[in-house]
Amino acid sequence: MRSRLRRALELLDWLDEHGIALGELAQPELEMWLEEGAVERREVRAIVTWARGRGLVGELVVPRARIAAPSVFIMDEEQAEQLHRCLSDDALPLDVRTAGALTLLFGLQHTKLLELTVHDVIDDNAMVALNLAGHRLPLPPEVARLVRALRDPCQARWQLDQTASTTPWLFPGQEPARPLGATYLNLKLRRYGIAPRPGRNNARLALATDLPASVLANFTGTSISNATRWTGYARRDWLDYIASRTQI
Known part of the structure; x- marks a missing residue:
């Protein structure tokens, strides 16, 4: 739970730095914030879902992290x-x-x-x-x-x-x-x-x-x-x- 709250605070700080109100956050900006940081940022999904259900944000979706293809093999x-x-x-x-x-x-x-x-x-x-x-x-x-x-x-x-x-x-x-x-x-x-x-x-x-x-x-x-x-x-x-x- 603490980790999710930290991710929410990170997103709010980023929005403040870029002069974007929470209600004005659009999907492209959300995905840009996700791609700029570590995979842990995906934990913001719970907060975004909660805010969407209360009309605080638009129809935002946090994409799930892409699973990397296996790369370790032997001959x-x-x-x-x-x-x-x-x-x-x-x-x-x-x-x-x-x-x-x-x-x-x-x-x-x-x-x-x-x-x-x-x-x-x-x-x-x-x-x-x-x-x-x-x-x-x-x-x-x-x-x-x-x-x-x-x-x-x-x-x-x-x-x-x-x-x-x-x-x-x-x-x-x-x-x-x-x-x-x-x-x-x-x-x-x-x-x-x-x-x-x-x-x-x-x-x-x-x-x-x-x-x-x-x-x-x-x-x-x-x-x-x-x-x-x-x-x-x-x-x-x-x-x-x-x-x-x-x-x-």
Whole structure:
């Protein structure tokens, strides 16, 4: 609330400097003020809506901030090498291998991964899938093997002592009642040479070239608006993306 009030005061100061009364503020001037400052100025939307409802200003609209297109990628060869390590390098921790493979293949966000429990692993012996918000994500055999290996000890520990945690997390933290932290998982992947954000971007862009937005949203557990943006990115010239691929 304080931040919104500060933005309102900033706008009023700007109007005073330019000799514009609040009731005379027009859309072009409002957008100019927004573009001149930081993205936090968009928080003035609540005040503008309030003033418009009371007839203090005209039909002003605060445009939502434009979401920047992803710009951090890695070369396909490097992504393939990282995925190969996740699938075959027994020296890597199992949670790193599993999270890395799911990120590099399906572009899953860490927050989605860390919400998974052992009950979200659908295993009928013939096929293994993950339950992502009610939608099944079938897993290739090598990834299924990793998920099973991660699930089994978590399930066994939970069955032995269900009082320690009411939720059998697939990626448990040091405390049984909590999953791993997203920041910790991100740092752990990077420590072992897995690039989470560039790898996730690569995976989503590749999927978006073949899948409609609705299927992509279900497949990756992301929102339909986010999936729609990715399908839009995929329709652009691939050369623009290849030229911008840099690893963090």
